Amino acid sequence: MGAGAFAEAGADLELVGISKRFPGFTAIEDLDLRIPAGSFFALLGPSGCGKTTTLRLVAGLEQPTAGRILIGGKDVTNVKSFKRPVNTVFQSYALFPHMTVIENVAFGLRRRAIKDPVAKAHEALRLVELDHLASRKPQQLSGGQQQRVALARAVVNRPALLLLDEPLGALDLKLRRQMQLELKSIQTEVGLTFLHVTHDQEEAMTMADTVAVMNKGEIEQMGAPEELYELPRTAFVANFLGQSNLFTGDVTSSTGTSIVVVVAGIKLEVPKERAQRHTGQVTIGVRPEKLILHTSAPTVTPGTNTLGPGRVTDVSFSGVSTQYQIAIPGIGLITVFAQNMVFGPVVNVGAEAWVAWTVDHGFGLLDEPEHTPKFSADTDTAAIAMQTRRELLAEIEDD
Amino acid sequence: MRFSLGKWLLPLYAALALVFLLIPIVYTFVFSFNASVKSNIVWVGFTLDNWLNVCKAQGVCAAFGTSILVGVVATLVATALGTLMAIALARYRFKARSAISLLLFLPMATPEIVLGAGLAAQFLSAGIPKGLGTIIIAHALFCLSFVVVTVKARVASLDPALEEAGRDLYGSPAQVFWKITFPLLLPGITAAALLSFALSFDDFIITRFNNGGVETFPVFVYTAAAKGMPPEANVIASAVFLFALVLVIISQTTAAARRKRLAKIG
Amino acid sequence: MAFAAFGSNANPVEQAPRRKSWIAWVLLVPGLAYLALFFLTPFVSLILTSFQEPVEFGDVGQFQAAFKWENYTAVIQQYWPHFLRAFGYAIAATFFALLISYPLAYFIGVKARRWPLLQALMLTLVIAPFFISFLLRTLAWKQLMSDDAPLVTALKQLTILPADGHLTGTAFSVIFGLTYNFIPFMTLPIYTTLERLDTRYIEAGSDLYASPATTFWKVTVPLSMPGIVSGTLLTFIPASGDYINASASFLGSAQTQMVGNVIEANFLGLLNYPAASALSVLLMAIILVIVAVYVKRSGTEDLL
Numbered sequence: 001m002g003a004g005a006f007a008e009a010g011a012d013l014e015l016v017g018i019s020k021r022f023p024g025f026t027a028i029e030d031l032d033l034r035i036p037a038g039s040f041f042a043l044l045g046p047s048g049c050g051k052t053t054t055l056r057l058v059a060g061l062e063q064p065t066a067g068r069i070l071i072g073g074k075d076v077t078n079v080k081s082f083k084r085p086v087n088t089v090f091q092s093y094a095l096f097p098h099m100t101v102i103e104n105v106a107f108g109l110r111r112r113a114i115k116d117p118v119a120k121a122h123e124a125l126r127l128v129e130l131d132h133l134a135s136r137k138p139q140q141l142s143g144g145q146q147q148r149v150a151l152a153r154a155v156v157n158r159p160a161l162l163l164l165d166e167p168l169g170a171l172d173l174k175l176r177r178q179m180q181l182e183l184k185s186i187q188t189e190v191g192l193t194f195l196h197v198t199h200d201q202e203e204a205m206t207m208a209d210t211v212a213v214m215n216k217g218e219i220e221q222m223g224a225p226e227e228l229y230e231l232p233r234t235a236f237v238a239n240f241l242g243q244s245n246l247f248t249g250d251v252t253s254s255t256g257t258s259i260v261v262v263v264a265g266i267k268l269e270v271p272k273e274r275a276q277r278h279t280g281q282v283t284i285g286v287r288p289e290k291l292i293l294h295t296s297a298p299t300v301t302p303g304t305n306t307l308g309p310g311r312v313t314d315v316s317f318s319g320v321s322t323q324y325q326i327a328i329p330g331i332g333l334i335t336v337f338a339q340n341m342v343f344g345p346v347v348n349v350g351a352e353a354w355v356a357w358t359v360d361h362g363f364g365l366l367d368e369p370e371h372t373p374k375f376s377a378d379t380d381t382a383a384i385a386m387q388t389r390r391e392l393l394a395e396i397e398d399d
Numbered sequence: 400m401r402f403s404l405g406k407w408l409l410p411l412y413a414a415l416a417l418v419f420l421l422i423p424i425v426y427t428f429v430f431s432f433n434a435s436v437k438s439n440i441v442w443v444g445f446t447l448d449n450w451l452n453v454c455k456a457q458g459v460c461a462a463f464g465t466s467i468l469v470g471v472v473a474t475l476v477a478t479a480l481g482t483l484m485a486i487a488l489a490r491y492r493f494k495a496r497s498a499i500s501l502l503l504f505l506p507m508a509t510p511e512i513v514l515g516a517g518l519a520a521q522f523l524s525a526g527i528p529k530g531l532g533t534i535i536i537a538h539a540l541f542c543l544s545f546v547v548v549t550v551k552a553r554v555a556s557l558d559p560a561l562e563e564a565g566r567d568l569y570g571s572p573a574q575v576f577w578k579i580t581f582p583l584l585l586p587g588i589t590a591a592a593l594l595s596f597a598l599s600f601d602d603f604i605i606t607r608f609n610n611g612g613v614e615t616f617p618v619f620v621y622t623a624a625a626k627g628m629p630p631e632a633n634v635i636a637s638a639v640f641l642f643a644l645v646l647v648i649i650s651q652t653t654a655a656a657r658r659k660r661l662a663k664i665g
Numbered sequence: 666m667a668f669a670a671f672g673s674n675a676n677p678v679e680q681a682p683r684r685k686s687w688i689a690w691v692l693l694v695p696g697l698a699y700l701a702l703f704f705l706t707p708f709v710s711l712i713l714t715s716f717q718e719p720v721e722f723g724d725v726g727q728f729q730a731a732f733k734w735e736n737y738t739a740v741i742q743q744y745w746p747h748f749l750r751a752f753g754y755a756i757a758a759t760f761f762a763l764l765i766s767y768p769l770a771y772f773i774g775v776k777a778r779r780w781p782l783l784q785a786l787m788l789t790l791v792i793a794p795f796f797i798s799f800l801l802r803t804l805a806w807k808q809l810m811s812d813d814a815p816l817v818t819a820l821k822q823l824t825i826l827p828a829d830g831h832l833t834g835t836a837f838s839v840i841f842g843l844t845y846n847f848i849p850f851m852t853l854p855i856y857t858t859l860e861r862l863d864t865r866y867i868e869a870g871s872d873l874y875a876s877p878a879t880t881f882w883k884v885t886v887p888l889s890m891p892g893i894v895s896g897t898l899l900t901f902i903p904a905s906g907d908y909i910n911a912s913a914s915f916l917g918s919a920q921t922q923m924v925g926n927v928i929e930a931n932f933l934g935l936l937n938y939p940a941a942s943a944l945s946v947l948l949m950a951i952i953l954v955i956v957a958v959y960v961k962r963s964g965t966e967d968l969l
Contacts, residue, residue: 059872060871061868061871061872080871081868081871081872082870082871082872082873082874082875082876082877082880083874086872087872087873088868088869088872090865090868090869090872092863092865094863094865094866094868094869095869096866096869096870096884096888097866097888098887098888098890107870107873107875107883108873108874111873111874111875111876111879112874153873154872157873157874409768409771409772409776410772410776412768412769412772413768413769413772413773413787416765416768416769416848417769417787417790417791419845420790420791420793420794420845420848420849421790421793421794422805422809423794423797423801423802423803423805423806423809423845424793424794424797424802424805426805426808426809427797427801427802427805430805430808440808440811441813476699479695480695480696480699481696483692483693483695483696484692484693484696484697486692487688487689487690487692487693488693490689491686491688491689491692492686493686493689493690499693499697502697502700502704502705503700505704506700506704508898508902508952508956509902509949510902510903510905510906510907510925510948510949510952511903511906512906512907512908512924512925512928512929512945512948513711513906513945513948513949514704514707516711516928516932516941516942516945517704517707517708517710517711517945518703518707519932520707520710520711520714520938520942521703521706521707521710521711523710523714523938524710524713524714536703537703539699539703540699540700540703540704543696543699543700547696597795597796601795601798601799603799603800603909604906604908604909604925607929607933608932608933616798617798617800620798620800620801620804621800621909621914624800624804624914624915625914628804632801633801636797636798636801637797639796639797639798640793640796640797643796644789644793644796647789647792648789651785651789655781655782655785
């Protein structure tokens with residue numbers, strides 16, 4: 001990339017056979033990834049899945065043990081990070097404390113001898129609505145403001161590829177929502193390629209055109225957010241992105257369009273085009289919000305799967321919806337999200353209830369059931385938050 | 400991954416720098432075994448005699464003993480006064496706080512020769528004869544600031560919630576201090592005391608101006624440098640060095656072992 | 666233990682100000698009294714003595730209170746080369762000490778972070794010279810640089826040194842000795858600040874197109890400024906008042922005398938207390954001016 005030249009638009013990113021091994025463990029093994037130019041791409045996964053390592057490999061802050069990295073078609077695997085047309089918004093912002101905000105933003109421009117660095121830096125600050133704080137030092141800004149300065153500092157360089165390392169993690173909910181929208185609008189306005197790394201599935205789904213779910217150094221599934229959500233391919237994706245009700249059973253028969261799986265003696269239908277495997281023991285699932293809660297035995301209709309009766313074991317109100325947990329003998333606990341159309345819960349704890357769902361809403365997973373725990377809730381975002389909270393408390397107690 | 404020469408340049412430099420730092424130490428140590436007669440300049444031959452009969456040379460052991468005595472007393476004085484001041488400065492807010500901090504900083508910023516000459520002038524005009532007492536007074540003075548700095552850092556890192564808990568659990572102020580505050584401060588106080596002793600033991604310039612003939616170990620070395628250094632001086636210096644080195648190594652390894660144990664539990 | 670004097674790695678905990686500040690005074694009074702008696706008053710003594718005049722028909726070393734300005738002018742006239750030399754050598758030693766210590770401190774504090782045991786070992790070696798009497802250290806260098814030692818003979822053979830040249834007794838050896846003795850003083854404060862340096866700033870610099878050299882000068886050095894300032898002060902101030910290295914018994918000669926040497930000579934040899942005091946006061950005053958200007962320029966407020 002010539003000094004002084006801005007990228008005209010974002011560039012493609014291609015990772016070919018990337019592996020990164022550290023002494024003692026392998027972070028990434030044989031990863032292939034292609035991000036088209038101009039897209040907003042999210043790399044989603046739990047901590048330790050390798051997503052931050054991938055980001056650092058693209059930025060040039062780490063060297064891959066094997067494989068190649070191509071930006072805009074050019075092989076940059078051996079190019080040092082300060083020569084790559086890539087900028088990072090760091091999780092900790094890493095704003096230079098000894099420089100003012102404007103100097104921070106102008107830093108990259110000066111290194112590349114771009115003309116009028118200060119004017120361009122002001123422009124970038126106006127983009128994030130912080131031009132009035134240009135002569136402050138980073139320590140004098142709030143977390144949200146620092147994050148925006150970090151963004152301006154990266155964006156002002158019009159890099160071919162902008163990397164974001166969980167930049168919204170330290171912000172409160174409202175500010176995070178605001179920043180999500182801003183990031184998305186900046187990306188489309190300037191036309192850069194964004195690679196956003198996060199463990200927040202809601203964030204990924206809101207902002208990204210394409211989401212890749214990463215687990216243990218591999219990409220489990222990649223596609224548009226809706227696709228990933230409505231048609232997860234593995235149990236990990238099904239549980240990491242939102243919640244799922246999963247059932248394991250044998251395929252006993254199949255029609256032209258769907259397979260029939262017997263779970264605890266009950267026949268459940270899944271469309272063939274939504275099932276990854278059509279024979280043997282399979283795990284099928286359905287999203288909690290797709291389930292309809294019945295307080296009396298529903299009539300069996302074609303095109304609908306029904307389970308029940310069971311007992312309501314938990315009712316949790318969360319504003320927009322209520323989460324019901326129903327224990328169905330032979331099956332286990334079923335989770336239902338019901339939008340609160342009326343005041344108060346539809347059923348109470350202890351009541352009898354049935355659940356039903358349209359066959360088209362079900363999905364079948366790729367996993368071999370031996371490896372699929374029935375309800376592995378450990379990797380969903382709520383559990384991650386609980387774990388992080390536990391770790392933070394332990395840390396505070398240790399001091 | 401290619402082998403880059405640049406990566407090894409800095410570690411190599413660091414290693415050379417450390418070797419450079421150690422050269423005089425090794426030299427002193429080696430020459431402590433020199434079977435020299437008058438001056439310890441030319442290598443004559445190897446002997447253990449210097450180590451076995453350290454006190455044979457005139458004045459060496461006496462000087463060493465004086466240095467130890469001065470060091471211990473000055474350390475006690477400086478540590479006691481300094482700890483009190485450190486607690487006051489770190490814990491309490493009062494108007495003269497920054498002025499007193501500046502006052503404490505000044506002795507550290509004053510060249511030793513000015514401190515030494517000043518004290519000597521003072522003792523002269525007050526008619527106080529120079530001797531062991533004036534040496535101790537002088538040493539306690541310049542150690543005081545270092546003690547305050549060291550202990551203050553330790554006090555500042557102490558969680559006041561611990562003492563509040565002590566008071567909450569019916570401890571009187573004296574009990575809270577001796578049973579909670581003091582034990583927690585002890586590592587800092589010990590570090591300050593060791594630093595103070597080290598500074599006192601090695602001090603020459605201030606001592607020379609205020610000793611009135613009393614020989615501490617550095618004073619002995621200085622006068623011997625002109626006349627002819629007995630190798631026993633090297634012996635003492637090497638022994639002190641090894642002792643200090645062992646102390647530091649022990650404290651580092653126990654601290655590291657403690658960290659390892661805590662890491663396993665946590 | 667010595668590290669503690671140069672900076673604390675512990676973060677201060679939020680302390681609520683106490684209302685019973687009389688306790689503070691009780692704690693402070695003993696120390697303050699000691700300082701007042703043995704630090705402040707000696708300064709006053711020094712100033713007063715510098716104005717004294719010899720007692721008429723008195724013995725050598727007998728002086729009385731007076732207001733003899735001429736002491737100062739006499740001392741400046743006679744000893745201005747020594748002042749020049751003292752500050753010259755001190756600045757040179759500070760410069761070289763910084764040059765030598767910074768990479769060392771950088772290696773220990775930044776590059777060696779992954780191996781805390783190695784860090785501890787290296788730091789121990791850095792402060793090891795403290796454990797051996799600095800007089801003997803300096804004497805060792807004198808012997809090693811003396812005319813009969815292998816180093817000088819080798820240099821003469823390589824014609825780096827002329828046949829009749831010597832290393833000891835020169836400005837070179839004095840500056841060398843000063844530099845050597847103050848390397849630990851320079852290394853430790855710089856190490857303390859570098860140890861706390863967040864390497865993510867270096868990564869950010871690299872991410873923003875700064876080459877390693879540029880990142881070093883624009884990010885690392887400014888962020889380690891507090892340590893550099895501490896180190897240079899801790900080196901320059903004692904070095905300017907030093908007289909051991911410059912003394913003829915050690916690495917110096919009659920041509921390398923610094924202010925410290927003449928203060929010693931006047932005070933303990935000639936018993937010319939007013940002259941020695943005047944020299945001390947001048948030395949202290951010049952140092953204060955230099956330090957004030959330096960600290961103001963480098964902008965670090967919190968020295969203690």
